[in-house]
Amino acid sequence: MTEKRMVFSEDLSTSSDYLRMAVPLMIQRQIPPTPHNYALWYAHVQNAHPELSATLLEQFPGPGSYDPDVSESLFFDFFIKTYLPNSPQAQNLLVSILTQLARSVAQSAEGSKAYGESLKETIHVLEEPIDSERIRAALSQLLEDTVSMEGLNNAFRSELQAVSAEVAKLKKELEQSQYNARVDSLTKIANRRAFNDALQQALGSDEEPASLLLLDLDRFKQCNDTYGHLMGDRILEIVGGVLAELQSDSVFVARYGGEEFAVIATSPLGPATELAERIRRKVAGIRIQRKGSKDFMGEVTVSIGVVQARGGESPDSLIERADAALYRAKDGGRDQVVALNDSHGTSVP
Numbered sequence: 001m002t003e004k005r006m007v008f009s010e011d012l013s014t015s016s017d018y019l020r021m022a023v024p025l026m027i028q029r030q031i032p033p034t035p036h037n038y039a040l041w042y043a044h045v046q047n048a049h050p051e052l053s054a055t056l057l058e059q060f061p062g063p064g065s066y067d068p069d070v071s072e073s074l075f076f077d078f079f080i081k082t083y084l085p086n087s088p089q090a091q092n093l094l095v096s097i098l099t100q101l102a103r104s105v106a107q108s109a110e111g112s113k114a115y116g117e118s119l120k121e122t123i124h125v126l127e128e129p130i131d132s133e134r135i136r137a138a139l140s141q142l143l144e145d146t147v148s149m150e151g152l153n154n155a156f157r158s159e160l161q162a163v164s165a166e167v168a169k170l171k172k173e174l175e176q177s178q179y180n181a182r183v184d185s186l187t188k189i190a191n192r193r194a195f196n197d198a199l200q201q202a203l204g205s206d207e208e209p210a211s212l213l214l215l216d217l218d219r220f221k222q223c224n225d226t227y228g229h230l231m232g233d234r235i236l237e238i239v240g241g242v243l244a245e246l247q248s249d250s251v252f253v254a255r256y257g258g259e260e261f262a263v264i265a266t267s268p269l270g271p272a273t274e275l276a277e278r279i280r281r282k283v284a285g286i287r288i289q290r291k292g293s294k295d296f297m298g299e300v301t302v303s304i305g306v307v308q309a310r311g312g313e314s315p316d317s318l319i320e321r322a323d324a325a326l327y328r329a330k331d332g333g334r335d336q337v338v339a340l341n342d343s344h345g346t347s348v349p
């Protein structure tokens with residue numbers, strides 16, 4: 001090995017800059033952050049010794065190439081045997097690297113105190129008159145401690161991961177409960193609370209006219225009585241599914257309560273009435289086979305009242321008018337759409 005001197009900076013901030021350049025190279029190659037590895041890669045980025053750089057790059061070209069024995073012998077060849085006995089600067093380099101390490105370790109975890117002590121001890125040895133054997137002993141102690149430090153860091157990291165997994169789980173639960181608060185659990189469409197907000201918003205917008213459809217399943221009590229409450233629930237789910245298919249930027253569907261549904265359409269009365277008619281036909285087309293039988297249930301039908309909001313109209317007033325239209329549809333024989341376009345309840349022909 002040639003006796004070429006490296007020029008080491010005694011300035012701690014310059015040392016930090018080199019260390020910052022060395023670390024990414026070590027990470028890329030999966031080189032463990034032991035003090036002797038730091039020293040080798042520090043010397044490399046400093047371009048202090050081309051022969052060392054060439055050997056390092058040749059021995060550790062990329063991930064998976066690391067060999068601790070090769071690394072350790074390089075360290076002893078380049079630093080201990082060749083330079084350290086004659087070089088107080090090299091000593092300074094190690095002191096500065098170890099000081100940096102001690103600092104970052106001290107910040108990382110409570111339990112790293114023992115490791116910090118070991119580093120201080122090593123620094124102390126290095127500051128004394130050079131004695132290769134003592135340095136070797138101190139470094140091997142340091143390497144041993146590095147292994148346990150790595151274990152500690154791993155425990156610290158998995159603890160952090162566990163905490164962030166817990167936080168992510170809580171966040172998901174919170175989002176789920178916020179979602180649940182606005183969705184009807186049976187039909188999986190918006191519930192009354194979400195409907196109230198959507199209606200308020202639709203009435204607050206000056207840009208588009210808003211219309212409201214109120215839907216009520218016909219003779220649903222009879223349906224429950226004949227086929228059972230569970231079958232009644234199933235019908236509500238199916239009707240909810242029919243409405244869910246219509247949901248869009250301009251159509252908001254919700255379960256209003258019990259066997260009643262509501263649709264807010266951002267459109268004038270005409271198109272809203274056509275939409276209501278489509279819904280009525282779709283519901284009338286539902287065929288439900290009875291469980292364990294070839295028989296189909298009697299038809300499910302719906303009555304629908306439709307109104308268009310007036311400028312500045314309150315949600316309560318609009319709902320009241322839609323309810324009046326719905327009442328007319330029931331009164332008129334059910335399975336029909338009634339659209340009202342004035343305060344006197346005049347039907348749209």
Ligand SMILES: Nc1nc2c(ncn2[C@@H]2O[C@H](COP(=O)(O)OP(=O)(O)OP(=O)(O)O)[C@@H](O)[C@H]2O)c(=O)[nH]1
Nearest residue numbers: 216217218219220221222224229230232233258259
């Ligand atoms: N299965 C089931 N039934 C419900 C639910 N919510 C409300 N109902 C039933 O819906 C029925 C509504 O009955 P009524 O208000 O008398 O009206 P209807 O029988 O539908 O008659 P019209 O509205 O006049 O056509 C009641 O029997 C309620 O028990 C529900 O979540 N599941």
